[in-house]
Amino acid sequence: MKQFRIPLIAIMIMSWLLCFSQATTEIKEDFKPSTLNQPGQEYPQVNSQGYARFRIYAPAADSVRVSLGLGGRGGTKLTKGEDGFWTGTTAGPLDEGFHYYNVNIDGGKFNDPGTLNFYGSVRWESGIEIPAHDQDFYALKDVPHGRVQQILFPSKSTNTSRRAFVYTPPAYDKEQKTRYPVLYLQHGWGEDETAWTNQGRANLIMDNLIAAGKIKPFIIVMTYGMTNEIKWGGIRDFKIEPFQTVLVDELIPYIDANFRTLANRENRAMAGLSMGGMETKMITMNKPDVFSYYALLSGGTYKPEDIKDKSKVKLIFLSCGSKERPDGIKSAVAELKEADFNAVAYISEGTAHEFQTWRRSLYQLAPLLFKN
């Protein structure tokens, strides 16, 4: 029987070679156009493993590079074909969900003409969607749809009409006597009030949760949170007061006067992602009588001593991606629970500081809101 005995080290080497060869060579050729492409555009494409492939026409260019690729490796260099098209595939699979990117053409930063644009990094960026195993919860389905309304509300403090988007649940216009709780939901740094519906698909997440009977319907209000001019690195000097005034003294009264809301603390939540989480924390601490549900999505934590009156807080929800700092979220929630807060931690598996984390966070948060 000796001839069947293979040394352990040989098995390990063979396994490793097999693994390595698969990882480096077997890219499945089942690429399809990204769902965020402009109408009729074939590229960029994504395959079932999460690789992205780009194709851009620039016949006289000397260098074309896409900012997406493996984290920290400087993106994907495209190579020029004789037809003037530059093509290239990411060196590895990308995380599930939405990613911003841009294209460097001969040293200048442009967008991929194949994709829709999404506001992030204080510019309209290209976007690509890597199909996720759980994409069903934010898919456009044949269910009753709520509306996303653009409103222009007067703002004396900034001397202009400011824009907000308001999601109303599907039954809002039919059930003329029903009043609804409201979630004020903030975007991150460099984004704006379009982010939660365009990138986040917040309206579809809500439509699907409501159709499945998993949540009590509520209104979502999304407005621009960068009332101050914030430069890179200048976030340490950020002052919350200008935005707090717009939100608490101007937008909330406007919403309560113009929509059928339940206009009290018990029926008002505030949540924000990243910088929007920082704003949520500051405003909920400064104005404890305005909101009773607080959520920070990749946006920091609360300590028990941050909250003056525990009785005014019905929920503290803290989340982030598993590729961020999940331990910080978990330990903060443990400490809050220890101090008798209704605190919930959510970690999005396999995602980083990106919108898939925040889509999932909203999906987890929504059923916890307005329960009491």
Add this chain to the structure above:
Amino acid sequence: MKQFRIPLIAIMIMSWLLCFSQATTEIKEDFKPSTLNQPGQEYPQVNSQGYARFRIYAPAADSVRVSLGLGGRGGTKLTKGEDGFWTGTTAGPLDEGFHYYNVNIDGGKFNDPGTLNFYGSVRWESGIEIPAHDQDFYALKDVPHGRVQQILFPSKSTNTSRRAFVYTPPAYDKEQKTRYPVLYLQHGWGEDETAWTNQGRANLIMDNLIAAGKIKPFIIVMTYGMTNEIKWGGIRDFKIEPFQTVLVDELIPYIDANFRTLANRENRAMAGLSMGGMETKMITMNKPDVFSYYALLSGGTYKPEDIKDKSKVKLIFLSCGSKERPDGIKSAVAELKEADFNAVAYISEGTAHEFQTWRRSLYQLAPLLFKN
């Protein structure tokens, strides 16, 4: 007195030289960022004469060209500075109002990273706004604002949920008993349901007209009219039935069921620009019981014999820019009036087949709607 006599030919030459030198050299250096720039972006800029100046970073590029310039002269070539920025100014002033454009970098078509993007030519294009002498009518003012709502309506014929935008007047949510007439307003070829608010500022035109008491408030519904795939040159093969089914059999019943409309022919109008005018003409002719106000904006004309039952038509409004074919509009309206139709011609002075023509057309059309 002989010494004061200057020959006529000398005066003509001097005048011509004066004119020519002004036209070719005196560009006023009062350039300001276009109002459609992305937040914080300094370029592109426009001056008080209507010249546009571009500035784009692409240090290693060999050629950068902007598609805008004097009509038909191939756009504006930019020249590279030592700092890697390409700059250039149009050879002459542009027409007042909104213009689409794109940037050619080494043979590839991209957008100007400085501007917001607007859907036209079946792609998201760069946009620039040349201040117009009459821009007040579409300015964002401190008046009550209506809402622009995104709805997703079920469409069996296309087996999906389709998007539309609905403008409701400022008082819509306050006056819960009032019902409103509806204008169905279509975009042009290569555009989509975002065009009339983004490029056309239809919501602001309405807000301002309502605030000034110049019109009876009405609802505007805008949806995607390119239900067929239309390729360049393929418009001759265009069939109206797919879009007609979506509009008449799916969208209108949905709007009448979900908004407080006056749901009859007398209170329904259809208008469209360019290809949307062609669609308007076909659908109003095919479905004479659905609409009673018809408007074609740079979108063709009706002949008296196109209309089977004159009693069902309350208004035919035909318009175009003075740089299009105003004589065709004027003679068609004369013929319609001769045949006892309530027909109105509007010619937008100094504009071509562009959105300034259509903003002005909506401004002229709105007060004529739903009068009877």
